[in-house]
Amino acid sequence: MQSATENASATIDETELALMDRYWRAANYLSVGQIYLMGNPLLKQPLQFEDVKPRLLGHWGTTPGLNFIYVHLNRVIRARDVDVIYICGPGHGGPGMVANTWLEGTYSEIYPNVSEDAEGMRKLFRQFSFPGGIPSHAAPETPGSIHEGGELGYALVHAYGAAFDNPDLVVACVVGDGEAETGPLAASWHSNKFLNPVHDGAVLPILHLNGYKIANPTILGRMSDEEVRSLFVGYGYEPLFVEGSDPATMHRAMAATMDQAFDRIRSIQAEARASQAAPARPCWPMIILRSPKGWTGPKEVDGKMVENFWRAHQVPIPTVRGNEGHLKLLESWMRSYDPEDLFDETGRLVPELRALAPAGTKRMSASPHANGGVLKRDLRLPDYHDHAIDVTTPGGATAEATRAMGNFLRDVISLNAEQRNFRLMGPDETASNRLDGVFDVTDRVWMERIEPYDVHLSTEGRVMEVLSEHLCQGWLEGYLLTGRHGFFSCYEAFIHIVDSMFNQHAKWLKVTRDLPWRRPIASLNYLLTSHVWRQDHNGFSHQDPGFVDLVANKKADVVRLYFPPDANTLLWVTDHCLKTYNRINVIVAGKQPAPQWLTMDEAETHCEEGVGIWDWAGNEPDDAEPDVVMACAGDVPTLETLAAVDLLRKALPDLKIRVVNVVDLMALQPEDRHPHGLSDRDFESIFTPDKPVIFAYHGYPYLIHRLTYRRANHVNIHVHGFQEEGTTTTPFDMAVLNEIDRFHLAIAVIDRVPGLGAVAAKAKQRFRDKLLEHRRYVREHGEDMPEIADWTWPYGRGAATA
CATH class of the missing domain: 3.40.50.970 (Thiamin diphosphate (ThDP)-binding fold, Pyr/PP domains)
Structure with a gap:
């Protein structure tokens, strides 16, 4: 040549x-x-x-x-x-x-x-x-x-x-x-x-x-x-x-x-x-x-x-x-x-x-x-209610949250097939992440040789899989910047591979907000799943929730962080993110079978507010403040918080507990720092001005402190989260290693609520004994104790009904 x-x-x-x-x-x-x-x-x-x-x-x-x-x-x-x-x-x-x-x-x-x-x-x-x-x-x-x-x-x-x-x-x-x-x-x-x-x-x-x-x-x-x-x-x-x-x-x-x-x-x-x-x-x-x-x-x-x-x-x-x-x-x-x-x-x-x-x-x-916003056409979106999980009582249903999301995305692909303006990117993990409902209507795009025994490969596919987070991110950025829409799903620990690419895209969006000639583009949407609390089988190398800390550093106008606790909240958040523009939305959600807490109507109200009190989970009377606030953000932290509430309500029935769940993490910031931020008045009405707050958080604890440090009650906010402890072990043992489990949370309440020390001494000892029992059991049997694995919420929707 x-x-x-x-x-x-x-x-x-x-x-x-x-x-x-x-x-x-x-x-x-x-x-x-x-x-x-x-x-x-x-x-x-x-x-x-x-x-x-x-x-x-x-x-x-x-x-x-x-x-x-x-x-x-x-x-x-x-x-x-x-x-x-x-x-x-x-x-x-x-x-x-x-x-x-x-x-x-x-x-x-x-x-x-x-x-x-x-x-x-x-x-x-x-x-x-x-x-x-x-x-x-x-x-x-x-x-x-x-x-x-x-x-x-x-x-x-x-x-x-x-x-x-x-x-x-x-x-x-x-x-x-x-x-x-x-x-x-x-x-x-x-x-x-x-x-x-x-x-x-x-x-x-x-x-x-x-x-x-x-x-x-x-x-x-x-x-x-x-x-x-x-x-x-x-x-x-x-x-x-x-x-x-x-x-x-x-x-x-x-x-x-x-x-x-x-x-x-x-x-x-x-x-x-x-x-x-x-x-x-x-x-x-x-x-x-x-x-x-x-x-x-x-x-x-x-x-x-x-x-x-x-x-x-x-x-x-x-x-x-x-x-x-x-x-x-x-x-x-x-x-x-x-x-x-x-x-x-x-x-x-x-x-x-x-x-x-x-x-x-x-x-x-x-x-x-x-100038992709000039060409951008809104997506046709299905009704997310069609994919709702039927939740008759909190914890009464079990579902894989991301499977419901995958079925929703299947319909997104179908409705926009003619426009050809939506693609799903991921590093060989679409099925692993329970999004395989999309394969009912499309395949993975593949231009190489296709063998007769290959599954879901075609030249016409709308799913793009390649074992490179760099390529998935870059393809999606180029796709969005020229006027189209998409989603990127990834194992939580490995999204760090594109930290610098995320940084640059966030900077690009920040600058373009001040350039009126640049028309808004569709948001960059991440689903982070296979997350830290359910990477027990892969071990320490796969256990890292820190990407959200990087995201939280960026300008408030650009980034959003969502921690839906169940499938119905995940459906609402997904629908919402696909309607936004000029933002980076990060959704963290598990893919494993888990209890479902909210009806779709409840999920809509909760997600629109971003943070709220779960009346059905606490036992505080209407005419008095709680003794303690138990807050949570993330699906596993929510499960462990509710299990801790169950332990405390049985051991200390006079203790007045308020349960707060956070879906939109940026709501914790003051309203002058983030568009979704709570006013001081609203923050104090939810978290109280002076009561202990035991906060179970999905990621590294310091991020919650960063977001709330200007609040009057910050001194009373005690965060449990990932402490960089991990290994190949059982799901519950991962929580125990990082002290985010129900027993550590219950003990933290006893230690932090004034006057409980002597009254609750026996309860605290029982919780410590359970931690020892758990340790012996998992090392002998290789699985969690039945009372942990089979636990369900026992109170229905009545806040004070035993």
């Missing part, structure tokens, strides 16, 4: 290529100006120290290559009338992305203050990486971007997420060779095994090998073409090479290669759509671009190599103010682009170059696909 450089077509219009080279120079000029200048944007006077920013921030090395790709994609868009969006993977290539959006006119349309003239150019330069300005990467503020420059490793998976169910879109994704060294990016190449050419768009990966990262060579940059070609053929791609440094030769080669790649994409899709059946998995094209790092920049600075070396990575001329030699070098560099040939006297791009940009929404910076 020859490289595209060797096959460069001689039929490409040389006049157009010359114009494209000038356009490329204009983008490079604007990129350098953003890094360095705050005045004199057109260099109409000799450059002075005061024209240069005092702090030089930005990344030049990758930028000329990004600009080169951009102008060639523009030619393809105009020639073929195709919809393309550009995902900029190389970290901080922001100068190029911003430059091209300004050249296309989109930037000034969105930000009229940055006009298409010399004054607008000056503002464009000054704002970049400047206090009160814009970031140095392709951030939410950048028109056409759906990928934050700080998300190193996730560009390609975002691209595929954008292409799923987007049949007319081509997603051009530039992958930097430093980024290509990351684990998530390495796995992302396999996304081609999930792309259906009948219904999906296409992804054109462009691997930009410029040889260096911050201070070292890159692995792929030093590999031979033969090795690189073999690697990507093995991944299932058809690699097309463009290599060199001479602009004229490279323009001809890139134009020919772009045409070859788009011809191949069109051929694959036309064949598949003509037959309305996906053929054997196609071999999609990709481009491998080898160009110098810092291309067209200074060759040397102070006698040290810069272009085509790692010193070009950030700011090639590091000190300009106060250094006359560096000032002259910068001016010479910028004048090498011949700005008088690119911009007229007013600073506007000259007409013949303006004509090279696509028009209207065909501009990559103005594509509605990069």
